[in-house]
Structures are given as C-alpha cells and as structure tokens.
Amino acid sequence: MTPQFHQLMGEATRLTQAGQLAAATALIQRALGAEGDGRAMGALRPAPAHGADVIDVQARVVESTRFTDAINDIADRAYRTGAKAPKDLRTPCPAAGAPDTFIAGHYAHPSAGARDYRLYIPPQAGSRPLPLVVMLHGCTQDTLDFARGTGMNEAARAQGLFVLYPEQAARLNPQRCWNWFKHSHQAAARGEPAILAGMVRQVMAQHAIDPGRVYVAGLSAGGAMAAILGQAHPELFAAVGVHSGLAAGSAHDLPSGLAAMQRGAPAARRAAVPTIVFHGDADRTVHPANGEQVLAAATPAGARAQAERVAPPGRRASTRRVQRDAAGQVVAEHWLVHGAGHAWSGGHAAGSFTDPSGPDATAEMLRFFLAHGRRNAR
Structure with missing residues (x-):
C-alpha cells in the first residue's frame, strides 16, 4: 500500500x-x-x-x-x-462475533448476476448458531432506509438474530424494485431467486447460522419476491413474511404485474412454507385482494380458519386470521389492517413507507417465524 x-x-x-x-x-x-x-x-x-x-x-x-x-x-x-x-x-464480511455490527457486503452468482447487501450481526453471535431473517426492501427504498423503518435490527438485537438486507440496484430496476413480475425472476435456478438464495448460503457459510431457522420477509415488491423465494426454495426458508405484496406467479411481465397490483390475480395453491401476511385494507398501490391470494396459495386444502379482531389501545384495529392444517399446526396467518395504506405496519417514521399507528408487523413476523423451523436442515 x-x-x-x-x-x-x-x-x-x-x-x-x-x-x-x-x-x-x-x-x-x-x-x-x-x-x-x-x-x-x-x-x-x-x-x-x-x-x-x-x-x-x-x-x-x-x-x-x-x-x-x-x-x-x-x-x-x-x-x-x-x-x-x-x-x-x-467490503468483505469480517468474522462473526463483534458486538452489534452492521456491515456491508457483496455477492456474485456464477451466472445470474450480483447484488450488494448489508448484514446485521447481533451481540450474541458466536455463542451458538442463531436464526437469520432476510429482509427485502420495497421500490425506491434501500437497505438502510428499510432497516430504520422496520426496526428489525433493534428487534434482532433483543432476540439474538442475524438480519440480511439484500439491495436492488437502480441500474437493474430504475425504481429499485425487485423484478418479481418478470418470468425470468421466478424460478430457483435463475434470476434474482438464484442470486438471493446464493447470497443467503454465502452468509450462512461465513457465520454461525442455524440452517433450520432461516426466514425471508419483504415489503411490496420485496414481499412479492419473498413469496417467490418461499416457493422456489422451501429447502432453505422455514417461513415467509409478505407485507403488502403479491403471490408467487401472479404476473409474468410488466403489464400483468400492474394489473395484479390493481385488482389482484388468481394464485394456485402450492406446496409452500408457513407464511404470515400483512396488508392494509386501504392500500391503493397493491390491492388488498393480493394479501388474500398470498394466504390462499400458502394454505393447504382442508385447513381450518380462525379469525379474531385485534384492537390494541392507540393502534389501528386489525382482523387476524389463522389457518391450521389437519394436525392443528399453524401454516398461515393473515393480518388485515383496517384503514392502513401501503406501508410497513407499526414501523418507525424515520423510514419511508411506514405506518407507526399500525400493529407491530416486525414483532408479529418474528413471533411467527420463531415458531417454525425446518427439521433435519443442513
């Protein structure tokens, strides 16, 4: 030097x-x-x-x-x-174990492309394998904005979780949207699902992460891509969180994507990982019908539904619907937030697209995630 x-x-x-x-x-x-x-x-x-x-x-x-x-x-x-x-x-990732760090990194897939990311490493890192939550931002957002708005790092610090924030580049989508609506980004072996899964595996190889407790969540376009990742890589993700997003396969190009955002699109029921959905019933950007379709795609035939109204003091009221399979296990959960628009429920005003008056989507997603794990994961 x-x-x-x-x-x-x-x-x-x-x-x-x-x-x-x-x-x-x-x-x-x-x-x-x-x-x-x-x-x-x-x-x-x-x-x-x-x-x-x-x-x-x-x-x-x-x-x-x-x-x-x-x-x-x-x-x-x-x-x-x-x-x-x-x-x-x-920057390359330093070794895990440094107290409460938020680092920058980069991942390049052998054939599908490359993305930057940021990784939150909790103070508990190194003591034992910890869960990992992958957070996919929405259009016009970046990793730092999304971390501030959701408060996920603060929640992860308290509970001992890694948080990975992949970042979409403006050169790949002018609005920094994940390309969930393109047919070339909806399968495991190509496009953004391949890049994101490879990034997750790289981070898992570099840090002490429990392979049975890896989760993915996202907002809007990030929520739609999270749904795709759950369908494309059930061997990797133990549960999925979709906030104001769309079901996997609801579009195949830009026109069909815009149509789905405006009125929803039928989604076939698939073998899916457990899924939690948040959506505002006053969302004018992604129609609330899409949240119902994410739920339907993740719910096996014969599941039993239980609904309740949740109205904590000082917060927006919600209708929470829980789906259980024949064995009584929770397989899906849907929060319809009344009066909420296109924003992360319960988020912090320091970030964009947040609704501080809504129920705490970050806390509820982590509760749902940590109740689900993949057995025999390696």
Whole structure:
C-alpha cells in the first residue's frame, strides 16, 4: 500500500469518528483511486455478459483492514444517525462475533448476476448458531432506509438474530424494485431467486447460522419476491413474511404485474412454507385482494380458519386470521389492517413507507417465524 493510501485512510477514519460521513466517503474514494492500479487492492473485474433482465455489477476486492473498518464504521454511523451511506464501496464480511455490527457486503452468482447487501450481526453471535431473517426492501427504498423503518435490527438485537438486507440496484430496476413480475425472476435456478438464495448460503457459510431457522420477509415488491423465494426454495426458508405484496406467479411481465397490483390475480395453491401476511385494507398501490391470494396459495386444502379482531389501545384495529392444517399446526396467518395504506405496519417514521399507528408487523413476523423451523436442515 502506498503512503498516500495510508494517509487518506487515516484521515477518513478521523472524519468518520467526527461524524463527517460525506467527507470521509470522499476521502475513501480518493484512496481507492490512489490504489486503483490493482497491485494492492485487486483490479476491477469486468462484468460478465447476461441477458437484458440481469446486469451484473463490477466488484472490487479489498484487502486493507483499515479500509474495511472505516467503511463499516461509516455504514454503521449512517444507519444510526439516518445519514446516507456510500453506495459504491464493497467490503468483505469480517468474522462473526463483534458486538452489534452492521456491515456491508457483496455477492456474485456464477451466472445470474450480483447484488450488494448489508448484514446485521447481533451481540450474541458466536455463542451458538442463531436464526437469520432476510429482509427485502420495497421500490425506491434501500437497505438502510428499510432497516430504520422496520426496526428489525433493534428487534434482532433483543432476540439474538442475524438480519440480511439484500439491495436492488437502480441500474437493474430504475425504481429499485425487485423484478418479481418478470418470468425470468421466478424460478430457483435463475434470476434474482438464484442470486438471493446464493447470497443467503454465502452468509450462512461465513457465520454461525442455524440452517433450520432461516426466514425471508419483504415489503411490496420485496414481499412479492419473498413469496417467490418461499416457493422456489422451501429447502432453505422455514417461513415467509409478505407485507403488502403479491403471490408467487401472479404476473409474468410488466403489464400483468400492474394489473395484479390493481385488482389482484388468481394464485394456485402450492406446496409452500408457513407464511404470515400483512396488508392494509386501504392500500391503493397493491390491492388488498393480493394479501388474500398470498394466504390462499400458502394454505393447504382442508385447513381450518380462525379469525379474531385485534384492537390494541392507540393502534389501528386489525382482523387476524389463522389457518391450521389437519394436525392443528399453524401454516398461515393473515393480518388485515383496517384503514392502513401501503406501508410497513407499526414501523418507525424515520423510514419511508411506514405506518407507526399500525400493529407491530416486525414483532408479529418474528413471533411467527420463531415458531417454525425446518427439521433435519443442513
């Protein structure tokens, strides 16, 4: 490493500690430029060619511990303060066990494409294998925004969970939507389901995660992709949470996706993992009928339904419907939140698309998830 690199990184660390995140990011980018010949940090690898739906991104291999520490510190401070963290810097994941960290990472699938992510590592990491919750943001959101709005990291800290936040890139979808409506992103072996499943497996290989307690949840487009992942990879996910989303297979292109969002679309009942659904009955972006269709797709024939009205003081009222199979096990749960629009129920106002007055979707999803696990998982 050149003396200039060490000088720039030292100053970036100082600026980060002072809370000057934008200036620190600019210096880190200068440091990258100073070492950009590839001798010390690894050269930029050109993206392999893919189809029009999946465009790979360039990845930078970084060997500097000081760089890794600095950029992870920037990401963590940005999360806590609500500031914007840098989007174009990749870091390898450090070893698990550091208390309460929120790190940046990158995953590249051999053929389907690549995505960035952030991973929340709880203080309990390293003591025993812990559950993992995968959180898929909605359109126009990013990982930090989604973490702030849902409060999932705070809940994970209390309960001892890893939380993985994959991030969609604007170059792959202009609104940062997951491409749930495209036929090329709905099967296990290709497109975004392949990328996301591979990312999950990479994180599982790097950290002490219980393979029988891996869950996926999402909002809107992220909820639709979570439903697809549950159908495509039941060997990986023990339960699914779909908030304001759509059932797997409800569309095959953009026009059919828009139509499904406006009025719903029939969804065939499939062999599915346990699923919890949240949807506002005043949602004008994704019609509430879609929540019913997610529930129907996840409910086996002959299941028994039990409904109740939930109206905690100071919160929106909801109708909660629980579906049990012939053995009496809960296989699906549906929360219809009365008067709620297209927003994460019970979320924090610091994030976008949240409804702080709704029932706590984060807490209810974690309750549902942790009641379900896959036996003999490896």
